[in-house]
Amino acid sequence: MHKRNFSSDYGYVSHSGIVDPYNHTKLIDEWEFSYNQVSSGKFTGNLNKFWLEGIEIYEEKLSTCIFQEGSGKNDILCLGIFRNIENPVLWMGDEIGQNDIISIHPNKEIMIKTPKESMFYALQIPINLLLDEEVEVVNNNIFSIKNKDLNNKIYRKTFNIFSNLEESILNESSRKYIKSDLIDLGFDYINITQGGKLNKSYSKYKAQKVVKEIINYLHSNRECPISVEECCQLTYTSRRTLQNYFELIVGCSPSLFLKYWRLNGVRKMILNKNQSMNIGDIASYWGFWHLSQFSCDYKKLFGETPSQTLIYKK
Structure with a gap:
């Protein structure tokens, strides 16, 4: 077992080489689950868990077919x-394929059979982080949806987190944006299951006022990145209203x-002749912890890599 930054609010634990489904189940101690092997062969399992202020993600690999049953977490x-x-x-x-998303709702029954050598990625979000003035309840009668775009978003986000945790130390800014991105995935799911009916006709004046307030804050606090949650608190709006x-x-x-704003902040710091920080430290300062993804996003926005921008400074 490997642990990193172990605390109640933020951390990572990795279990590899698990040799029994029962022992594997015990590691998911917050859930009412039982695992039973239903195909021949020696069982091996790997389980990684990352948690951040109530949000959890899992990466699970099972070598044999497993029948799982239980109930959703409260x-x-x-x-x-x-x-x-x-x-x-x-x-x-x-039957669930690779483009599907399953949804496990609080206290709802769970019955699932996984095939051999399967990989499972799970995102757990407290319901209270997803409810606001427009989202009063999450539809708990939907057990799965087929949506390739959201499926890939969930996969990329969870995979990137787990593939970089061994090498990365997440600063406060990085954790803030990871949390915001994971909550966004939950809202994307809700919007899809409600048929995109969350959008309403809003006052353009009110929308202009709220957006301008956030932009003014960003100008006044140029080197203090802000998250979507903090924008909601600043403007007294719900997340969905702010989205609209x-x-x-x-x-x-x-x-x-906000990601574009942060990328522009990185570029300005790189070009600042009085700035001595290296590119990696600048990216981390602005909340970009996954450096390869940061480089891709930077090049996509500006048409050049951060290193190429650095040449202009000289």
């Missing part, structure tokens, strides 16, 4: 996706706008 919405599956997953009587305001005025989500 006050938690869990979204799950599969990779490396040669045969369909059986989930509550339905930004899409109306800026043409993109607040998360994407």
